[in-house]
Amino acid sequence: MTDVINLIGNWLREVLLGWGVSELWTGLILKSAAALLVALVSMGFVIFIIWLERKLAGRIQDRLGPNRAGPYGLFQSFADIIKIFTKEYITPEGADRGLFNIAPVLGLASVLLIWAVFPFASTLVGGDIHVGVLFVVAAGSFGIISILMAGWSSNNKYALLGASRAVAMLISYEIPMILSLLVPVLLAKSMQLSEIVASQQPWYIFVAPLAALIFFISSMAEIGKAPFDLLEAESELVAGYHTEYTGMKFGMFYVSEFLHQFTIGALLTTLFCGGWSGPFAEQVPILGVLYFYLKTFFWYVVISWIRLSLPRIRIDEMLNLNWRFLIPVSFANLITMAAADRVMFEYGTARWLYVLVMLAINLVILWAGIRLVNRLAQPVVRQRFPERPVAVPPETEILEVS
């Protein structure tokens, strides 16, 4: 009874085989059902996430947030879905209709695709492929193409400019993200996500906190939310690449943005926080699913919290942060960790010493990186204006007390 989903799966297999369906087709049907389940559960979570995000934003900004539709406004998202369903599709004149319609579909597909490889519990792994980490990177990159397609095809200067900005930013932050993804691969000696989860003794966030931090920052930039929401800076670029989208086509971009944030939470959980592992997760796989989603929600709320607290940063500051801090530091971290790993492997070091040395390397490089940046930072050039007369109160007579 502890492994409900596999139980149902096996029961379905028996039923289908009993009906005389061939082995091949049974496998295909079950796999399709599993894929549809994972995709629809993720979409279902998005409906809840949008409510959570709005409620959280309300509370942080000292408002109530949605509170009319249903208890605590829980049905607000459903109301929004019904509304967006009845909205007209408007295609601007001169738009490239093919690309214009494909872009939102591809945008959501690229994010949904990442969910194909997550291990949800010890016995519940989606597509447990050998190159899981590479697959995540590859699937995520499709999102960039969809943004460029949307901006290019909508025949709008602001949309094009927003898309170009987005691409410059996303591809820049892709480098530190991939480099920090290399660290769990290096520690686990495997690209298979299930093996990375199984090898986390202790969690990699304690072994390689710097890699986790860099992954966190660069993936925040990847999802394009504040403080890195330059791709839709509404004061500069109307609404960025989706200015011309209406109805459910806009809804697809909106959903994919929220789902991407949730997916980043799931990636942080899987790669750095032990995935499904937790007390009794080995014996009771359904608990593993619970732990997985709890940790994912934790990271989701942390990202939302940061996004709601910080203002948008300037584009040159953002690119400098990437090229002058994140990339050199993550390269230094990777080289040192690889060398240390090999040296300790040669001498057969004990596990606890290995963890301590890796932790020390991470902390030292973080400290050195911050020191170096502070030293090399160009002094801020402030323009000096001649002193202007300041309004002074009319001269008051000072009464000398004698």
Add this chain to the structure above:
Amino acid sequence: MSSEWVYIGIFVVVSLVVPIVAVALPALINPKKPSKLKEEVYECGIESRGSIHVQFKAQYYIYALVFLIFDIETVFLFPWAVALDKLPLFAVVEGIIFILILLGGLIYAQRKGVLAWT
């Protein structure tokens, strides 16, 4: 192992079908009243002028070039990281030298000033 890839293949189809259905369904019920004014490009209420293919900063292009180098590099580094303990010592050192050479490229780009957003 191949059955895992079948699952991935099915997932690709599913993840394309879900948004296609979501985009296609409203087309059945939503209003369709196109008009000339409605289909104009929205640029904050000002009439749009000229082609959208305007010239802007070449910086975007240079970032893409630098990105390309590092992205290909990291694809090579994944197998190196997986097999770190099985490789001969020579290959491990070679991997590190490979990273250092590319870091040289980053320093060159930095010195050239192409990474500065002016």
